[in-house]
Amino acid sequence: MTSTPCNAAPDETFHKWTPAWSPDHTDPGLPPITLITDTRDEPAYTTTALAAHQPRLGRIAVHPTPLATAPAYLAHDLIRALGKHLPPPDIDPPWWTGNAEDSWRVAAAWTQALSISHYVICRAHRITGRHLEHLMALRELTRIRLTLVISGPTPPALATILNAVTRHQIDTFEDAHQHLNQDPSPRAPASYPWWHNTPFPAPHDEPWYELPPCPRRPPGAPDETTISSHCTPNRLSSADSRPPAIALPAHTHPDTPSPHHETVAQRIHTRIAHPVHAAAVAIRSLTGYSTDQLPQLTIATSQHPRADLPTNLPDWARLLQDAALIYTDLQQYIRHDLPAHMTGENRPFRFGARDRNDVAHATETCHLVAARVRRARQRS
Structure with missing residues (x-):
């Protein structure tokens, strides 16, 4: 486990939250990042991670879009994992979906409003360096627990980030299964009625x-x-x-x-x-x-x-x-x-x-x- 650099003084002129992160602005009081290493890329790790998705308990599992490099894509993946659909490809998207900063603000707002306390990110070794920095910024803002499942060698961009934060490493499937199936204290709103999704797009015979x-x-x-x-x-x-x-x-x-x-x-x-x-x-x-x-x-x-x-x-x-x-x-x-x-x-x-x-x-x-x-x- 590595130590975390001290916090820098906050910027008093800061007006908008942006998904910007640097090792010098890491809060040492955040929960350690859990790193699950799956060096042989065994399917059981990903299956178990996705099965840990429990919105009612404030735990969200995310499978990032493969080979997606645009800065907004990982934010969109988080939003979808929260049960919210973006328009299908044949519909012109809302303006904000093409803007990375606005997309991450949307993800951050839902994370806080829905009392999400834990994100599990599958196949984190495929995430770009910029996506990882945006994810670290979201962690700083919302103070979530973060679990990264690495299915293969740790890429240099991820290794650099992990060297700047407090982390806990898990190397066996048994320990990963136990970590992913812990029962945290429920934080999601008890009255939240929508974890059961309705069809999207709407069926043609749906009542108006x-x-x-x-x-x-x-x-x-x-x-x-x-x-x-x-x-x-x-x-x-x-x-x-x-x-x-x-x-x-x-x-x-x-x-x-x-x-x-x-x-x-x-x-x-x-x-x-x-x-x-x-x-x-x-x-x-x-x-x-x-x-x-x-x-x-x-x-x-x-x-x-x-x-x-x-x-x-x-x-x-x-x-x-x-x-x-x-x-x-x-x-x-x-x-x-x-x-x-x-x-x-x-x-x-x-x-x-x-x-x-x-x-x-x-x-x-x-x-x-x-x-x-x-x-x-x-x-x-």
């Missing part, structure tokens, strides 16, 4: 839901045709081919959940990988707000107790909102020493046109449609 009527305040335009992030028409089914939509009731009380909303919650978890977009669709399903209204919505604060968003959200929606707030804090530092209304902290959906478009597309991906606008009759 109509959002509650759009509130009049704050003012906003009704939703119109959705376009993809590359400004091309989406490939969702047309309105003419959809079955009649089931009207969703507006949210009234968290103790009386609608079974329809529970179905919607499972769709949101499975089909929306970005925490802010997932929280936005959840609020739309409960309140009917349009995508134009979302950036104007406020939450209650001590200085401004009146708010647009309900305070008694169901647990599944509150958890999504927590994940969105974590992502927002990672995306841009907020001055917590100032009143929330002066920094924008009381506005949970601070996004621009491309985010609104992605939220609109995600809404339809979950087979949700805006309520039909019922125009008042003209008096003769």
